[in-house]
Amino acid sequence: MLKKTISDATIKRLPKYYGYLKVLEDEGVEKVSSSSIATAVSVSASQVRQDFFGFESNGQQGYGYDVKKLKATLASILGVDKPHSMIIIGAGHIGGALAGHKGFAQEGFQLKALFDINVAQESIHGIPVYNISTLNDFLKENKVDIAVIATTKDSAQEVANTLVKGGVESIWNFAQIEINVPKNVVVENISMLESLLVLSYKASNKI
Amino acid sequence: MLKKTISDATIKRLPKYYGYLKVLEDEGVEKVSSSSIATAVSVSASQVRQDFFGFESNGQQGYGYDVKKLKATLASILGVDKPHSMIIIGAGHIGGALAGHKGFAQEGFQLKALFDINVAQESIHGIPVYNISTLNDFLKENKVDIAVIATTKDSAQEVANTLVKGGVESIWNFAQIEINVPKNVVVENISMLESLLVLSYKASNKI
Structure with a gap:
């Protein structure tokens, strides 16, 4: 090609x-x-x-x-001609919703685990939830292609640091804050609120 | 200005x-x-x-x-210098996660209700869940500025038609399908899968 x-x-x-x-x-x-x-x-x-x-x-x-x-x-x-292993950090509303998204697995994004500071459930939509304290070890033992940050703003950078240290090179960031990572790490930011504000802008200005 | x-x-x-x-x-x-x-x-x-x-x-x-x-x-x-009333159609993973998003209310987006074909819970995060069959009447009795479509692909267009008929002029579309609406209606599409594919592209091509 x-x-x-x-x-x-x-x-x-x-x-x-x-x-x-x-x-x-x-x-x-x-x-x-x-x-x-x-x-x-x-x-x-x-x-x-x-x-x-x-x-x-x-x-x-x-x-x-x-x-x-x-x-x-x-x-x-x-890049969806081959599978990608994925984990989600933050098992709240967004993390939980993402774990239930059927479209990801269909495209080869294989969700392996969720991590949270507070493990309220052992699994969400069949995906195991682990304590965040075990993330380091998990990354040593498992190859993770993509990590999703679905934590609060305050925790996002610290989580990103752990992920980068653990060898993760692709981060999908749902925390409403920019994260700093080395150049070899790819970050895609997504913000619900920003999308809603774009709608609000278009509605107010009728474009 | x-x-x-x-x-x-x-x-x-x-x-x-x-x-x-x-x-x-x-x-x-x-x-x-x-x-x-x-x-x-x-x-x-x-x-x-x-x-x-x-x-x-x-x-x-x-x-x-x-x-x-x-x-x-x-x-x-x-357009966030004034409040907007909002409803969500589809009380599944995405609809539920959106109902729990604290940032929306802070910007004046006032979530009034969720609607679903299957009312499994009376309320989600304190927001009432109604049967979709009551949407028509709800729109007659309540001014709705923004409606969120968080249904399956198959239902999205029918829901959009009901919303437009009920006078809703702004639609935030989470269904993975384009919806057809009259010119006076503003639609903002958001797709988790598309965002993940953009990340996958960037990771595969290291840009």
Whole structure:
């Protein structure tokens, strides 16, 4: 596959394309046009063609993209062509909700454990909950690809430090605070409140 | 305040700026420089100045921004200078987690009720849960500013139709599917899986 620099905006569209192609594949559709993809993902057809330009499974004029091939290409680009082990730190509302999310396992994100300062339940949605004091040892004994920080703001940085020390290189951060990590560690921040404020902005300004 | 067209990228930064200014205000800080804001929000200082250009509380060279004024300006732009009534459709993992989110009420988002096809509990985190069959009547009797769709994909469009018919003009959509609404209705989509896939992409490509 041709490697190319992909903009942040394109990166955010890739999961949407991927999601739509999964639906098509499930429905047994073999070919899809850039305009159909564009409609499904709410972008222009030329944007779709531009985003996919250079992909092996490049579409042919008047013929469209091969659904299976394009989906496989996107899976490889998104890194979901292989499984990832995952843990969640913080077994509160958000951590618990994430543990119950069925879509993650379907994409190969294998949730191994939750950790909390306060182990109220032995397991949540079948995933074991361990005391945070055991996180260090867990990381020594288990390869963890992705760690989710679903703690309070106050604990987030300390948790991040433990994760980084334990060799975790990808952090999905739900704590409403920026965390500092070394350059080799990738962080994706997600904030419910920020998303709600964007909605509130759009509603107030009717855009 | 000077009205101006704001780009999508800027809109996404506004809640971050707002969040940082709240922290500063809570700490009793009165003035802040664009470079401090830039560091906190991980953008360049010139980006901050550009984003705030035209604001009433525009910073002065070598003096910085007035924290209180700038926060008030951002609150007004984001529409959180007044309260919003909110309901959640779908009392599953996500709906339940959102009902427990303390940050929403602090910004004036007043959660009135949850609705579900299956009322397993009378209330979640103190918020009443009603049968979805009563949603129509609820919307007739109560002004709802924001509705959260936290249902399955399959139900999302039908729920959206009921909401729109009931006069709801802002929808926060957690269902992993695009919903079709009239032009006067604002929708903000949020997908956990898409965010996780972005992290997976970044980890796979080390960007």
